[in-house]
Amino acid sequence: ALALNTVAQTGPYVPTADNLAARKKFQELKFGLFIHWGIYSILGAGEWVMYEKKIPYDSYKRLAGFFNPQEFNAKEWVQFAKKAGMKYITITSRHHDGFSMFGTKMSPYNIVDATPYHKDPLMELAKECEKEGIELHFYYSLLDWGRPDYAFGSPIVDGKPQNGDWDSYIKFMKDQLTELITQYPAVKGIWFDGHWERKNANWHYDEIYGLIHKLNPAILVGNNHHLEPIEGEDFQMFEKDLPGANTTGFSGESKIGKLPLETCETINNSWGFNITDRSFKSSKQIIHYLVNAAGRDANFLLNIGPMPNGKIQSEFTDTLAIVGNWMQKNGESVYNTRGSSMPPQPWGVMTANGKTLYAHVTTSPAQAYIFIPQMKEKVTKAVLLNGGTAVKFKQQPEGVFIYTNGLAMDPVDTIVKLTVN
Ligand code: JFZ
Numbered sequence: 001a002l003a004l005n006t007v008a009q010t011g012p013y014v015p016t017a018d019n020l021a022a023r024k025k026f027q028e029l030k031f032g033l034f035i036h037w038g039i040y041s042i043l044g045a046g047e048w049v050m051y052e053k054k055i056p057y058d059s060y061k062r063l064a065g066f067f068n069p070q071e072f073n074a075k076e077w078v079q080f081a082k083k084a085g086m087k088y089i090t091i092t093s094r095h096h097d098g099f100s101m102f103g104t105k106m107s108p109y110n111i112v113d114a115t116p117y118h119k120d121p122l123m124e125l126a127k128e129c130e131k132e133g134i135e136l137h138f139y140y141s142l143l144d145w146g147r148p149d150y151a152f153g154s155p156i157v158d159g160k161p162q163n164g165d166w167d168s169y170i171k172f173m174k175d176q177l178t179e180l181i182t183q184y185p186a187v188k189g190i191w192f193d194g195h196w197e198r199k200n201a202n203w204h205y206d207e208i209y210g211l212i213h214k215l216n217p218a219i220l221v222g223n224n225h226h227l228e229p230i231e232g233e234d235f236q237m238f239e240k241d242l243p244g245a246n247t248t249g250f251s252g253e254s255k256i257g258k259l260p261l262e263t264c265e266t267i268n269n270s271w272g273f274n275i276t277d278r279s280f281k282s283s284k285q286i287i288h289y290l291v292n293a294a295g296r297d298a299n300f301l302l303n304i305g306p307m308p309n310g311k312i313q314s315e316f317t318d319t320l321a322i323v324g325n326w327m328q329k330n331g332e333s334v335y336n337t338r339g340s341s342m343p344p345q346p347w348g349v350m351t352a353n354g355k356t357l358y359a360h361v362t363t364s365p366a367q368a369y370i371f372i373p374q375m376k377e378k379v380t381k382a383v384l385l386n387g388g389t390a391v392k393f394k395q396q397p398e399g400v401f402i403y404t405n406g407l408a409m410d411p412v413d414t415i416v417k418l419t420v421n
Pocket of ligand 1: 224
């Protein structure tokens, strides 16, 4: 009896019906806006600037005194995301520099108490998201470059104790997460990061995830740990990588699990605002990333780093307006779809919504056709999504040939809409 009891108490995480519904909803959103914004944005050299430039913590902290984003307007950000066709926002509530971008009672090192701005932009954003039907996730860093209770030495904080007070640090995180989950409307998820720095630390995930789900069972927990999902998580993320592609090595260790998937990438090469980074991705590259994620059954979370004044640079708004126009025309082949059972092909990927399938031809085929292997259902109709032109096809036991010769191919994505029974 004792053994059974023990099992019952520490048994596997069982997501509630609300949580499962939230996962399903999340999978249908498909396209989200990732935002890295903090006091580091002032220096315009990315969110790792403290570490990379070896700025001592006490000096770095002075940036808070200059952070005054007078032009921040939550409405503008949410409209920017909506116009781009995005359905959710994931924003840094606290990054590795340890600065809280929200009004926390757990540390004075936060935007309300330590900056001349004295306001809580995440509260504004949460209210606006709730109003506009945009889901909100909070990025939350597990690793902290400054707190003395974070139990590991830091290369930049001289004299920091190597054995902090780990219990105190874990409690601090739990208290902040409680604030984020109970005080902000619209918050639907927590996006953890920083695990990879201390892979062998005891992060107390059982307690942390347990607390989150106790406070709100529908909250979706994800963690950028580059491992297979850990007990208590609700979605699996891939950083700068498509699930199964393993191109960057960041997620090379992680096999695809059974949870909803999300892949994140940034619009240039930086997450936080970077004044010298002009390697902007084109609208075509972004659309291809989004379509490739959807075809692999994953959401795409595209990052931007807003400027320290609270504005979003025009290169980003221009590009994303084009992406938004594309989504307006072609959104039915992305939103609410799931990846099809067909693995990615040389010509592209497929998405599925019930009896409707979408072949996304993102690379024009060398032959006069594309081939869809192993199609079990019978194709009854094939048309171009744009304009409805009938497309010739031939179904064989080994798959379906879709004849693309003579079709007006779209340089971004030629979408063939198939009806199956
Ligand atoms: C992490 C953060 O460090 C980064 O600032 C940003 O927030 C991004 C979304 O997530 O990036 C990582 C994560 C892991 C490694 C490197 C960067 N890693 O394992 O080497």
